[in-house]
Amino acid sequence: MAFDDLNPLLHSQLRLxxxxxxxxxxxxxxxxxxxETRASSGNISVQMSKLEDAGYVEVTKTFKDNKPNTSYTITPEGIEAFETYVxxxxQYLDVNSNDN
Known part of the structure; x- marks a missing residue:
């Protein structure tokens, strides 16, 4: 049986x-x-940039209570990539469970 490749962008623990x-x-x-992720600010920024560059997330910068606020939404491309990854x-899990 051939296995499809896992999306390397989503295979990172923090990005996933x-x-x-x-x-x-x-x-x-x-x-x-x-x-929620307990990751460092720098690491989140780097990973969010990668997800944004891939078109998986959309970034919105606003002000909330006179402070900068950055929010993220998943794009249709991101949903599709996530569903494909899952x-x-x-497939990998099903093959392993059939070996029992």
């Missing part, structure tokens, strides 16, 4: 965690993502 958060909520701000991972 971020995408999982965004798929479950309509929108998440930077603070929420930082709290389905591909499921």
């Amino acid at each position: 965690a971020i995408m999982s958060l965004l798929i479950s909520v309509k929108e998440a701000d930077y603070k929420y993502i930082k709290e 389905n591909t991972l499921q």
